[in-house]
Amino acid sequence: MELLIRVIKQFIKLSAAEESIVKELFTELNLEPGDYLLEEGKICRHVAFINKGLVRYFINNDEEERTMYFSKELEFVCNYTSFLPQTASDKSIQALEPTQLYIISYEKLQRLYREISEGEKFGRLAIEQVFLSAIQQLDSLYTDPPVVRYQQFLAHYPDLIQRIPQYYIASYVGIKPQSLSRIRKRISGRH
Amino acid sequence: MELLIRVIKQFIKLSAAEESIVKELFTELNLEPGDYLLEEGKICRHVAFINKGLVRYFINNDEEERTMYFSKELEFVCNYTSFLPQTASDKSIQALEPTQLYIISYEKLQRLYREISEGEKFGRLAIEQVFLSAIQQLDSLYTDPPVVRYQQFLAHYPDLIQRIPQYYIASYVGIKPQSLSRIRKRISGRH
Numbered sequence: 001m002e003l004l005i006r007v008i009k010q011f012i013k014l015s016a017a018e019e020s021i022v023k024e025l026f027t028e029l030n031l032e033p034g035d036y037l038l039e040e041g042k043i044c045r046h047v048a049f050i051n052k053g054l055v056r057y058f059i060n061n062d063e064e065e066r067t068m069y070f071s072k073e074l075e076f077v078c079n080y081t082s083f084l085p086q087t088a089s090d091k092s093i094q095a096l097e098p099t100q101l102y103i104i105s106y107e108k109l110q111r112l113y114r115e116i117s118e119g120e121k122f123g124r125l126a127i128e129q130v131f132l133s134a135i136q137q138l139d140s141l142y143t144d145p146p147v148v149r150y151q152q153f154l155a156h157y158p159d160l161i162q163r164i165p166q167y168y169i170a171s172y173v174g175i176k177p178q179s180l181s182r183i184r185k186r187i188s189g190r191h
Numbered sequence: 192m193e194l195l196i197r198v199i200k201q202f203i204k205l206s207a208a209e210e211s212i213v214k215e216l217f218t219e220l221n222l223e224p225g226d227y228l229l230e231e232g233k234i235c236r237h238v239a240f241i242n243k244g245l246v247r248y249f250i251n252n253d254e255e256e257r258t259m260y261f262s263k264e265l266e267f268v269c270n271y272t273s274f275l276p277q278t279a280s281d282k283s284i285q286a287l288e289p290t291q292l293y294i295i296s297y298e299k300l301q302r303l304y305r306e307i308s309e310g311e312k313f314g315r316l317a318i319e320q321v322f323l324s325a326i327q328q329l330d331s332l333y334t335d336p337p338v339v340r341y342q343q344f345l346a347h348y349p350d351l352i353q354r355i356p357q358y359y360i361a362s363y364v365g366i367k368p369q370s371l372s373r374i375r376k377r378i379s380g381r382h
Contacts, residue, residue, distance in 0.1 A: 061334050081326050084319055090330070113312070120311035121304070127315060128275050131322040135272050138329040139281070143252050 001026060004049045004102050007074060011125045012118035025112050026102040031055075031095035037077065038093040044082035046103040050075055053099025054163055058171075059091050067171040069137045070096075070160060076130055077101075096164060141174065149173045150183050192217060195240045195293050198265060202316045203309035216303050217293040222246075222286035228268065229284040235273035237294040241266055244290025245354055249362075250282050258362040260328045261287075261351060267321055268292075287355060332365065340364045341374050 001023050008014060008022060029048070031037060037055060038044050050073050057068045057079070068091065071077040082089035086106060104112065113119040140149060150173045154161065161169070170180040192214050199205060199213060220239070222228060228246060229235050241264050248259045248270070259282065262268040273280035277297060295303065304310040331340060341364045345352065352360070361371040 059330075059334060080319075081323060081330070084323055090334075113315070118311075120309075120315055124304070124311055124315040124318060127318060127322070128271075131318070131326070132272060132275055135322070135325060135329065138326065138333065139250075139272070142329065142332055143250060143281075 001051075001102055003051055003074060007049070008122060012116075012122045014116070014118075018116050021115055022112065025108045026104050029101045029103050031099045031101065033095055033097055035095045035099075036092060037095065037101070038079055038082070038089055038091070040090060040092045041088050043086055044079045044089050045086075046105055047076055047078040047083065047109060048101040048103045050077055051100040051102060053101075054096045054160070055093050055099060056096055056164075056168060056172075057091050057093050065171070066174075067168045068141070069134070069172070070157065070164065072157075072160065076126060078130070080127070080130065080134075096168070146173045146175045146179065147183055147187075150180070151187070192242075192293055194242055194265065198240070199313060203307075203313045205307065205309075209307050212306055213303065216299045217295050220292045220294050222290045222292065224286055224288055226286050226290075227283060228286065228292070229270055229273070229280055229282070231281060231283045232279050234277055235270045235280050236277075237296055238267055238269040238274065238300060239292040239294045241268055242291040242293060244292075245287045245351070246284050246290060247287055247355075247359055247363075248282050248284050256362070257365075258359045259332070260325070260363065261348065261355065263348075263351065267317060269321070271318070271321065271325075287359070337364045337366045337370070338374055338378075341371070342378070 004026065005014065005019055005022060014022065026049070031053070037048060040060060050071060052073050054070065054072045055077055056070050059066050059068055077093060079089050079091050079093065082091075083106065109123075113123050116122065140152065144152070150169075153169065153173065166180060167177045170177040173180060175183075195217065196205065196210055196213060205213065217240070222244070228239060231251060241262060243264050245261065245263045246268055247261050250257050250259055268284060270280050270282050270284065273282075274297065300314075304314050307313065331343065335343070341360075344360065344364065357371060358368045361368040364371060364374075366374075
């Protein structure tokens, strides 16, 4: 769990004793591609840290599946709109690669907030980061045309373009796979 | 500032000395209808607590103004995607009524987190609540048809229907004012 400890230490100070508490509170979970971390209709019971791998969040909108965003190694993954109030999730989270996670339950996360001296500060800063990213992506879904969304995807996730099937990227951008091919040709034609 | 103190105490314990610190960190601001708390292109420098009144968040999308959500008395208002990284805002926040706010700057908010014993916990819980509401509204913008959005608006803000001009409600729902009139007739016809 060294990567997780290192990421937490980017937010707060952790004593050696507190590192042990963190390691005790998180549990390893391994997913194969296609496995679900969270299924629509169920309650999101964990926050997960991605040690290795890649997941996508998607929603079923009028029977049509739409990919809303991606999370990769070193990021926290959770549907907070289900996790925080502990109500049924409207989104699913699915692994796209063999994915190694460290997960913490709602109850254990409250313990982390209490038992680590800067636990509450970590909670505030981590949630600020996760929500900022979620809101920026949702705002973009609403305001940016597909070309801009694709260019932003390339800019923010240059390494993911090889790791994600084209139809998921097209769904994320909000267009059909054929239209994505046309956008890609147009962009590469400019170079 | 008794209302603000009461709302903070819903989240955390505050000693009498800490109440004085809170009162010292927040400043009163009064807006007239049409006045801006935040303008697009500027940096969001404050979190504000609405003591009395009503504001709307809006965005300019392809020259067209779109109302994204509303906040009213007893709620915190802030464009966190500008406030947290202290970068230019893509949204504006405008008063719809005479609005009395208590505002706190970015720097003073960091002091509140440090100087109040449960300050960090307050920060975490308050931001959880604000973001939950923001994400639910953004999700709905994306997934729900106008009729559902209007019904949710009625369910969540029954008192606001009299306080907000119809064209802002139509913009929030995502339709033209004429279409909103039709939806309203259809809904009232069912009763």
